[in-house]
Amino acid sequence: MSDAAALLRACALPQLEARILLMHVLGWRRTELITRDREALSPDAIARFEALAARRSDGEPIAQLVGKREFFGLEFDVTPDVLIPRPESELLVELALEAIADASSPRVLDLGTGTGAIAISIAHARPEARVWAVDRSRAALDVARGNASRLLDPNRAGGPPSFVESDWTANIDPSLRFEVIVSNPPYIAGDDPHLDQGDLRFEPRGALTDDADGLSAIRRIIESAPFLLANNGALWIEHGYDQAQAVRALLKARGFTDVRSMRDLAGIERCSGGLFTA
Structure with missing residues (x-):
């Protein structure tokens, strides 16, 4: 032996x-x-x-082999049905928490939740927040529900997250209003050679790319978000390393104010967002 x-x-x-x-x-x-x-x-x-x-x-990812990945101090279950949580996406959680810092019982919407890492991390940090998590993949929502059940206090003040099977905002109750909406959508262009390299080969393609220019999902989110934002609510979107300028332009064209991009720990403009006045 x-x-x-x-x-x-x-x-x-x-x-x-x-x-x-x-x-x-x-x-x-x-x-x-x-x-x-x-x-x-x-x-x-x-x-x-x-x-x-x-x-x-x-080439199979470590996270899929062991079925786990740490994110924002929590350990999430991972399967081939979901995007593997990455450290750079923690910036999205930080921006959401900043946006709701002064709100009591804030409402948070996570579009394209995958493992639920972003939504659950926000819910864990703000127990009184009411959180909705959306994904079009039923398998991904099953993973997210399991993570929420394991990682969140069942008696948290904001209650358990609401998981919604939806193509972005299509199935969200139109009467709801959110203090912040966050999303890590598929933003890799369909012809990007990185899709055929490394860990990306083993992750769900639909969570990585729109099979177009990498901005089509972002356009849809920016277009629909104002209908669901509370007055002066914030939208933050994660995007590719070279997309910040394009995303800022889309936000400004839709009427968002205080539009800006924030850099991750590597110094890359990783998230862009702004406020919307109803």
Whole structure:
């Protein structure tokens, strides 16, 4: 039999990735890889680790292999039906929380919720917020519901999030008004070669690209959002590294004010938004 130390040495993957996979297989914490590294492993555990390592070598994302991804301090379940939460999207949560900082019982709408990472992170940070999470994918909504059930206090003041199967705002009650609307829509252009590279090959295409110019979903959101925003409500949209100017122009043309773009930790203009006066 092999031990953890020998198995990691023999693995061709980057050591961080190998450790994540081995911890997942063994159910060990990081410290146990140190304190139990000479402990003999079962043939079954070795086989499962090697199978996962082979899948990772073929490009399958770590988050899908272990079924988890950390986001905004919470651990979300991930499946191939949803976009893997990424650190840069935490900016969208921060902007939403800033927009509702002075509101009591604020109403928040997340369009294209996927895992529910953005909506649930907002709901977790603001227990009294009432949150709606929208996705056109029933499978994605199932994942988001599971994450909400596991991560949110069932007795939170704002109640459980409302999950709505909808093509953007089509099935949202038109009488509702939201203090902030957020969205991480598909914004990669359909002919972008990155869609056939790396982790993106394994994620749902419809969550990544509009199969057009990368702006069609953003146009729809900007067009419809004012009908659902409270007076002086905010809209924030995540977009591609080179789309900020185009998104600002769309927001201004629709009548948004205080239009601006915010940079992520890498210094990239990652989110753009503004306020709408009803």
